[in-house]
Amino acid sequence: MEALANLALGLQVAVSPENLMYCLIGVLLGTLIGVLPGIGTTATIAMLLPITFNLDPTSALIMLAGIYYGSQYGGSTTAILVNIPGEISSVVTALDGYQMARRGRAGPALAVAAVGSFVAGCFATLVIALAAPALAEVALKFGPAEYFSLMVLGLICATVLAHGSVIKAILMILVGLLIGIVGTDVNSGTLRFTFGVPELSDGVNIIALFMGMFGVAEIVANLEMRGTREVFTKSVGKLMPSRDEIRRSIFPILRGAGIGSALGILPGGGSILGAFSSYMIEKKMSSRPQEFGKGAIEGVAGPESANNAGAQTSFIPMLTLGIPGNAVMALMVGAMMIQGIAPGPQVMAERPQLFWGMIVSMWVGNLMLVILNLPLIGIWIRLLQVPYRLLFPSILVFMAIGVYSVNNNPMDLIIMAVFGVFGLACMKLGMEPAPLALGVVLGPLMEENLRRAMLLARGDPTVFLTRPISAGFIIASALVLVLLALPVLRKKREAVFQAEEAASP
């Protein structure tokens, strides 16, 4: 019953006219940018982050959450209509969604994606309401040793989802940790790795880093490709799915909501894992697996629901433990810090209105997406037809204004440019930026907890194995690493990424 009371409180906050407006703006802007091909969710949020600076924390977070699922929704639209997934979790949607569009069923594919996302969003909101308080309670008992081990587990899990070699992913995480500790050491006041640049004494500006690695690098990578896009503009037509399509979608949506919610909570999880699992399960359970990849509606309904549910439940570890599970959540942590809130178990107790208002606003935002976006599809399609040569200078200007407005300091633009070049180099070398982003945010937290844990244990490193919860996390991390090294699993993981590569042009 407590859950209901909490949700009621959240509803009160979320439906205040002001917050409704910010939620709406967030959802619309998120979709708008998310629809644009070649700019992923992380870059979208980084780009729009500065417009929330002047809001009060609750409204700012509501708007950011709106931007997040709005951009995911926009990404699915692009995936279905142009076969260019805006981000990795829509890769799966593109497999069958695009094929449906080619067969003239783009409307029903978009409708099922929207409704599925909404149903999954409702379910995920409930999961958060039930799971978050319990997790926060457990987290309050965590000491520094537990936190450190949990972060180790989270970072190791993040490598499972990175493309390519595991060594490279771990390397990226570690480099991220190093970048994360640039700045003033809180314990001794020593300036570390600042090399005489005064702006670095507060650390590398996270927003500039994210926009460089995810925005600038993406733009340049897109400029290097000369792709032609096929937009199925005229064939969207009616949105209403046929009776048969509805019947075939119901269970995939429900299963997707469940799978996505569960996998979203995992460290290193988020929306991607859920979408892939849902697709594979639907394909296995279907009586006509041969239709998958050729426009099976189950292949849109399931993964779309799963990725939305996962996107929402991935807020749980971020909000209750203060540990981001993926790059988007890492950015959210940065956004909360800017608002003067340190994410962690205390947020729920100290600022229930912010916490529950944000949770319920996700549900409200999902409702807005269903109601608004289906009629607005015509506008999104027109946006898709804007040539990239007009789009990318505009995106660059918005990113530049955004980064500049954080501190009004030109140095931040140099940082953005440097990380743009670095991000491009990483892409060329087959290194994923997402694990690095996680490392950057977790770097200072890990160091702090490691120091404290060692101080409490009088310098005895076995503390991580003698405290039971901490030992559990360490053992789990070791298991994941061993599993990753097993040939059977390695092949399976590679197969998934190959399927993904085949799907993306």
Next chain:
Amino acid sequence: MRIASPQDFWSGLFFGGLGLFACIYAATQYNVGTALRMGPGYFPMAVGGLVALLGFVLLVRSLRVEGPPVPRILVRPIVMVVIATVAYGYLLKPLGLVAATMVVIVVSALGGHEFRWREALVLAVALAIFSVLVFVYALGLPLQLWPEALID
């Protein structure tokens, strides 16, 4: 010596070198301390060491295990985008939002594979107007609109 996997080879060299540098720099420039009382150098030294180690593993492996080549980097897009970004930071104050925005648009557009003067100029004007309306009037960012010299 033949490099079987160029991507891994250069990754290993670059990141391994970076890690080695961080490790040595942290160990020599900062107080490392002990496991009980870690100094500011302890964590970066340890992490840098791990990076160096993994980089080295990658480097060795790249000599045996076949892998993809490093894709070519086109010079123009990255150079133009970087110039545009950095220029924006340093032009915003002296030139004002309107002119700085237009410079960024034209310079970055030069990085694309199709460049049309007229189109770029129209886009520049449109974006300048849009930025002024949205960022200055709607969001209230404290940005100057016109060149400093004109205001004085």
